[in-house]
Amino acid sequence: MLEALAAFAKLMLYAGALSGAGAAFAWASLGQRLGPVGKFAPHIVASGAGLTLLASFATILILIQRLGGEFSPPTISAVIGGPTGFAAGLQLAGAILLLAFARGQGWAWIARVTGGGLVVASFAVNGHAAAVDLVSGIVACVHVLATAWWLGALLLLRPACRQLTGAALDQLVHAFSRIASAVITNLLLAGVLLILTLVDFSHTPWLSPYGQTLAIKVSLATLVLGLALYNKVRLAPRLADDGGAAAITLRRSITAEIGLIAAVVSATSFLTTYTSPHT
Amino acid sequence: MKRFLTSLSLGLALAAMSAPALAHSTVKGTVPVSGSILPGSPPEIVINFNQEARLTSLVVAEPGKPERKLDFMPGGASTSFMAHDPKLSIGRNEIKWKALSKDGHPIEGTIIIVIKPGATPTTPPVQHEEHKDH
Numbered sequence: 587m588l589e590a591l592a593a594f595a596k597l598m599l600y601a602g603a604l605s606g607a608g609a610a611f612a613w614a615s616l617g618q619r620l621g622p623v624g625k626f627a628p629h630i631v632a633s634g635a636g637l638t639l640l641a642s643f644a645t646i647l648i649l650i651q652r653l654g655g656e657f658s659p660p661t662i663s664a665v666i667g668g669p670t671g672f673a674a675g676l677q678l679a680g681a682i683l684l685l686a687f688a689r690g691q692g693w694a695w696i697a698r699v700t701g702g703g704l705v706v707a708s709f710a711v712n713g714h715a716a717a718v719d720l721v722s723g724i725v726a727c728v729h730v731l732a733t734a735w736w737l738g739a740l741l742l743l744r745p746a747c748r749q750l751t752g753a754a755l756d757q758l759v760h761a762f763s764r765i766a767s768a769v770i771t772n773l774l775l776a777g778v779l780l781i782l783t784l785v786d787f788s789h790t791p792w793l794s795p796y797g798q799t800l801a802i803k804v805s806l807a808t809l810v811l812g813l814a815l816y817n818k819v820r821l822a823p824r825l826a827d828d829g830g831a832a833a834i835t836l837r838r839s840i841t842a843e844i845g846l847i848a849a850v851v852s853a854t855s856f857l858t859t860y861t862s863p864h865t
Numbered sequence: 866m867k868r869f870l871t872s873l874s875l876g877l878a879l880a881a882m883s884a885p886a887l888a889h890s891t892v893k894g895t896v897p898v899s900g901s902i903l904p905g906s907p908p909e910i911v912i913n914f915n916q917e918a919r920l921t922s923l924v925v926a927e928p929g930k931p932e933r934k935l936d937f938m939p940g941g942a943s944t945s946f947m948a949h950d951p952k953l954s955i956g957r958n959e960i961k962w963k964a965l966s967k968d969g970h971p972i973e974g975t976i977i978i979v980i981k982p983g984a985t986p987t988t989p990p991v992q993h994e995e996h997k998d999h
């Protein structure tokens with residue numbers, strides 16, 4: 587029961603962190619090309635940050651429950667004084683920055699990117715990879731950073747398919763595509779590195795619950811990557827000529843992509859709550 | 866932007882060459898070993914982890930008594946924790962511990978120590994703590 591709650595809080599943390607920080611990153615990198623779609627960005631940043639705040643608090647409370655449920659000095663110091671507390675601190679600080687500057691014009695984007703950076707950095711200090719060493723923690727952080735940008739950008743691209751037309755949409759999608767290729771390369775590379783770091787291949791890892799959950803996650807991720815590739819290779823080029831129809835198809839495809847990413851993230855929260863690479 | 870990201874990939878690949886190590890805290894051993902039969906309460910109970918962990922609770926369940934908390938040292942992260950003079954009762958003592966592993970997961974386990982006055986101290990040959998990871 588507590589474990590299920592912990593997994594749910596983790597899922598909410600991922601959802602909030604990835605969408606809030608990700609929208610901040612995507613907004614900063616796509617900038618003016620978003621045109622009228624830019625007005626959706628503050629909303630995504632703020633709700634993602636709010637969810638991050640709530641989920642981060644909930645995670646701490648649930649962890650205390652799982653450690654015996656007492657607010658005793660050893661429990662408090664273990665939870666708050668260790669990597670878990672450090673990560674929660676980064677999440678809170680980042681989420682507050684995101685909330686405070688969600689709407690700001692001009693230089694506010696720097697505060698938003700910093701806030702998103704703090705939230706994402708929390709994945710470098712706590713977790714399976716972070717427990718190995720700092721470099722592995724940073725690899726996990728890059729994996730999350732790439733995921734965040736991708737999800738944030740898709741959340742903006744989806745309304746754009748309806749709000750923008752012709753050359754404006756075409757330009758936005760091209761700008762997205764160019765950055766996305768590099769971002770997704772990093773996501774994949776970091777994912778493979780995480781597997782190489784975390785999984786002990788001398789012990790038939792695919793038979794362990796961790797190995798099996800990871801296999802499900804990677805299969806789902808392969809589906810998303812396939813769909814992303816399809817969007818890039820088949821749908822995006824059609825935007826220039828047959829605008830309207832292609833935009834509607836692209837929008838549908840992006841919706842599916844976001845849904846699949848949600849499935850991958852759900853599998854990940856199960857993976858990091860219920861299973862461990864070393865049991 | 867793109868060039869920056871490409872160099873990031875390369876940097877990561879290089880960094881990873883210097884990896885891996887295992888990342889999960891479990892119990893390496895306890896003194897006394899779980900399953901021990903002793904003539905009297907041991908002077909101390911020691912729990913050793915294979916990796917830094919943070920012990921958060923240590924309680925003993927004795928026959929016919931309410932659970933009792935044991936004080937332990939040190940506070941904070943360590944690979945070894947000690948409870949001094951646990952004053953175990955005659956009969957079967959179940960010592961339950963909970964800890965936060967280095968990777969942020971709760972872990973827990975139980976050490977069973979039987980106190981039998983006059984018994985010659987016996988410790989089981991194979992360590993069989995009933996410990997459970999997440």
Ligand code: HEM
Pocket residue numbers: 600709712713714715726729730733773774776777778780781784804807808810847850851854857858863
């Ligand atoms: C749509 C694609 C993907 C998404 C949205 C995604 C998302 C995530 C997230 C949010 C984490 C959590 C990090 C943490 O809590 O510390 C994570 C961890 C991880 N991901 Fe991915 N990921 C994706 C693709 C992949 C791929 C393709 C691989 C492998 C090739 C992969 C391998 C891993 C591994 C090994 C971990 C570490 C889990 C652990 O800490 O035990 N991911 N991913």
Ligand SMILES: [Cu+2]
Pocket residue numbers: 714861862863888889890966968969970999
């Ligand atoms: Cu673990």
